[in-house]
Amino acid sequence: MTARQMELLNLVKRHAPITGEQLAEMLGVSRPTLRSDLSLLVMLGLIDAKPKVGYFVGKDYRVENAALQKLKSMKVGEAMGVPVNVPDTLSLHDAVVALFMENADTLLVVNEQKRFVGIVTPKDILKMTLGNPNAGAIPVSMVMTRYPNIVTVAPGDPVTEAIRKMIAHQVDCLPVIDPDGGKEPEVVGWIAKSNVIRLMADLTADGIIGGTATE
Missing domain, CATH: 3.10.580.10 (CBS-domain)
Known part of the structure; x- marks a missing residue:
């Protein structure tokens, strides 16, 4: 997982619910730049999203999530x-x-x-x-x-x-x-x-x- 993806997780954890626009502003990048990172985190269940609400912590999120560590090491x-x-x-x-x-x-x-x-x-x-x-x-x-x-x-x-x-x-x-x-x-x-x-x-x-x- 990249440093930006980890930072996204931390921001969502601290500020949820938070919109993609707000996350982009906090990181100093454009909203499209974050699209693939946010999609990956949602796909992994680490964050969830609701229309017109924003992103919030997913049920499978943990700071030291064992599944995430396992996935990172898998080929x-x-x-x-x-x-x-x-x-x-x-x-x-x-x-x-x-x-x-x-x-x-x-x-x-x-x-x-x-x-x-x-x-x-x-x-x-x-x-x-x-x-x-x-x-x-x-x-x-x-x-x-x-x-x-x-x-x-x-x-x-x-x-x-x-x-x-x-x-x-x-x-x-x-x-x-x-x-x-x-x-x-x-x-x-x-x-x-x-x-x-x-x-x-x-x-x-x-x-x-x-x-x-x-x-």
Whole structure:
């Protein structure tokens, strides 16, 4: 957690309820500058927010919160899930089938060498197939977003960095790639907001998070 995020926690603890504008004024920055920091703290349950009221201490907040310390030390490799990989020659028709069969919202595309080359989403497929009855035979390589124009993380990155990237780039999930793979790296996993939520739920179940906010 950054120094500014810790300072935000302290300000909310001392002055709650407090608005984003007031926090920005106290820190001498603009309101948009704090957006990703506040979103992260809300996502972690350390602060809560109510419209027209402001921010206040979250139920999971503690000055020396054990869950926070655990989360800070966790790496993406400990929280990532198994990705749904498809070959770049897969047709759009079969890509739609894969999305439904795997209950996925994004497919990771790999080449013949099993190297990561892109991602394809339902929105990508929809753009190509609307008004085009023959689009089903088009390969996903024609519609995918190509690497390296994709936000990614590595297994050794902190989970908090993955959360920051998801918030900053407004995406729900990130491919996890081998950082030593070069121009066409190997995809080794997938981390999504659902992974993070499940991780926090596991910490709760294990008794790492508990009690009420420190007064």
